[in-house]
Amino acid sequence: MASSNKMFQYQELCLGEFRLLRVHPKKMSTISCEMFHAPLVNAPPYIAISYTWGDPRVTRLIRVGAVELAVTTSLYGALDALRSPQEPVTLWADALCINQQDLEERSSQVKEMARIYANAVSVAVWLGPEADGSALAVQLLERVVKGSYDQHGHMKKEKEVSRLLNNYRQVAALVTLFERPYFARLWVVQEILNAATVNVYCGSSTLPWKVYKDANNVFRKYESFMARRFIDTSRTTQRSFSDVLAWCGPGSFPDPEGLKRGLLWVLRTCREKLASDPRDKVFGILGVCSGIPTELSPDYTRPVREVYVDVVDYLLATTKRLDVVCEAIRNPNAATDLPSWVPDWSHLPPTSSLGLSYKFDATPGTEVQYAFSDERRRLTIDALILGTITDHSVPVGVVCRPDDFLMGFIHSRAMLARRGLAGTHEALCNALCLGQVPYEYESGWQASCYEAFSLKLQEHLPTIQVDNELQSYRRTTGVRMTGESQDRIVQDVCGKRMMGRCVCIIAEDIIGMGTGFMGPGDTVVIPLGCYTPVVLRRCGPSWRFIGDVFVNGYMSGEILRHGKKTGKFELC
Numbered sequence: 062m063a064s065s066n067k068m069f070q071y072q073e074l075c076l077g078e079f080r081l082l083r084v085h086p087k088k089m090s091t092i093s094c095e096m097f098h099a100p101l102v103n104a105p106p107y108i109a110i111s112y113t114w115g116d117p118r119v120t121r122l123i124r125v126g127a128v129e130l131a132v133t134t135s136l137y138g139a140l141d142a143l144r145s146p147q148e149p150v151t152l153w154a155d156a157l158c159i160n161q162q163d164l165e166e167r168s169s170q171v172k173e174m175a176r177i178y179a180n181a182v183s184v185a186v187w188l189g190p191e192a193d194g195s196a197l198a199v200q201l202l203e204r205v206v207k208g209s210y211d212q213h214g215h216m217k218k219e220k221e222v223s224r225l226l227n228n229y230r231q232v233a234a235l236v237t238l239f240e241r242p243y244f245a246r247l248w249v250v251q252e253i254l255n256a257a258t259v260n261v262y263c264g265s266s267t268l269p270w271k272v273y274k275d276a277n278n279v280f281r282k283y284e285s286f287m288a289r290r291f292i293d294t295s296r297t298t299q300r301s302f303s304d305v306l307a308w309c310g311p312g313s314f315p316d317p318e319g320l321k322r323g324l325l326w327v328l329r330t331c332r333e334k335l336a337s338d339p340r341d342k343v344f345g346i347l348g349v350c351s352g353i354p355t356e357l358s359p360d361y362t363r364p365v366r367e368v369y370v371d372v373v374d375y376l377l378a379t380t381k382r383l384d385v386v387c388e389a390i391r392n393p394n395a396a397t398d399l400p401s402w403v404p405d406w407s408h409l410p411p412t413s414s415l416g417l418s419y420k421f422d423a424t425p426g427t428e429v430q431y432a433f434s435d436e437r438r439r440l441t442i443d444a445l446i447l448g449t450i451t452d453h454s455v456p457v458g459v460v461c462r463p464d465d466f467l468m469g470f471i472h473s474r475a476m477l478a479r480r481g482l483a484g485t486h487e488a489l490c491n492a493l494c495l496g497q498v499p500y501e502y503e504s505g506w507q508a509s510c511y512e513a514f515s516l517k518l519q520e521h522l523p524t525i526q527v528d529n530e531l532q533s534y535r536r537t538t539g540v541r542m543t544g545e546s547q548d549r550i551v552q553d554v555c556g557k558r559m560m561g562r563c564v565c566i567i568a569e570d571i572i573g574m575g576t577g578f579m580g581p582g583d584t585v586v587i588p589l590g591c592y593t594p595v596v597l598r599r600c601g602p603s604w605r606f607i608g609d610v611f612v613n614g615y616m617s618g619e620i621l622r623h624g625k626k627t628g629k630f631e632l633c
Contacts, residue, residue, distance in 0.1 A: 175347075
């Protein structure tokens with residue numbers, strides 16, 4: 062970091078100014094440059110660098126004017142890659158051009174970052190030096206893009222694309238490239254999305270960002286083929302090759318069209334991105350959101366708690382909905398100074414909220430009714446009581462194998478039998494997929510679901526004895542369900558939705574599936590202005606928010622037709 066060298070003195074910026082670097086031609090191994098002030102409006106042409114800072118303890122020296130300055134090896138590599146042999150190059154890099162130790166300047170300059178990247182002649186993405194076969198990965202990117210699209214820009218058929226992916230070493234190298242730290246960084250989202258032109262540098266190679274995105278679009282369209290072709294998993298993240306190529310790297314960036322859906326959508330989409338300062342989980346995405354009030358503008362003098370409460374306050378007031386609170390899913394026993402109803406954006410929850418993932422609307426036509434108290438430490442909401450949780454199955458973990466889904470299924474059936482609800486098969490199968498029954502199984506979902514789980518139990522857990530009813534779904538005559546269909550139902554349709562959740566019984570006979578942090582005695586309510594029911598837990602005279610829950614028969618406004626009165630719940 063630039064601020065690590067006490068000999069260097071930043072000159073104070075005037076209103077409407079920012080700093081630029083003029084990097085001298087590559088005449089020696091030492092990087093030499095000058096720093097100067099420029100107006101944000103009508104600035105001279107410059108390239109903005111997009112990179113990950115790297116370890117601040119590992120540095121190299123550059124010369125800024127007459128002073129030697131320590132910068133991270135990552136920034137050093139970017140500066141070196143962009144140096145020209147003959148001409149000076151004007152650059153902008155946040156770690157150097159912003160005085161990181163001056164909180165007031167840092168706050169004011171961060172507010173201008175969207176404009177800085179938008180006004181740059183181009184944005185230079187620095188992925189790092191050549192390593193782990195990155196040269197092979199770059200070759201594959203070019204080959205895939207060149208061979209996957211016809212002259213009209215239309216993507217070719219799977220069979221034609223498959224021929225481009227016959228080099229395992231190249232595919233493995235590209236997986237590693239897509240998992241580089243750069244792609245996990247939050248700030249790069251606005252740096253890329255605000256740029257007019259983006260070029261990606263990796264070692265000595267340079268490609269337009271569009272090549273990376275076009276290749277990623279191919280991998281996403283043919284993800285199922287990739288999953289069949291490459292059964293390997295990444296050594297870094299344990300994710301499958303197909304998953305990494307489809308959803309990591311450039312695939313981890315939000316769709317520009319989706320930005321129109323507002324602040325909450327962007328916060329959700331970028332939640333897995335990393336930032337060293339927890340406040341940056343909010344500040345870092347404001348540059349791609351329109352209409353954000355000054356109250357949410359970057360201010361590093363404010364505590365994290367206030368910044369996160371501001372987000373809830375703003376979204377409640379502007380959307381008239383409670384859905385932001387449903388993002389506050391976390392272990393209720395975790396140490397935090399945040400109220401239970403405030404999402405911790407620096408924390409990755411075990412599950413995503415249901416309301417914005419699926420087309421539910423448990424209280425259509427209603428607006429959230431709320432009031433803050435105790436200096437915004439408490440939030441009182443209006444909600445309809447559905448009932449108390451009387452029992453729940455063992456939660457399924459978030460890092461799972463098929464065996465875990467199968468055990469969750471067995472435990473759920475056993476719970477229903479224990480409670481005398483063995484006849485609720487249809488409700489259980491509906492809950493396991495969160496009501497998202499594939500269209501081809503709509504006329505016989507229960508039978509298909511039970512057949513798939515029964516056959517997979519026989520294959521993976523043959524020593525576990527299942528009841529006669531479940532055994533009866535293992536067809537001995539007729540057309541037996543294919544292994545591919547079994548996998549789709551158990552792992553994709555149900556398993557992925559079971560992760561981080563458990564099946565529950567509400568008010569003795571209502572079946573649902575929701576947050577794995579729920580417990581017997583918790584109360585399920587449906588708040589006004591909320592897409593889904595939620596789980597609350599008594600905490601003295603108040604309530605703690607625990608998470609959301611899918612409830613059979615109550616996801617499309619049914620409770621409003623029951624004529625129940627709303628009650629007030631003070632969340633702490």
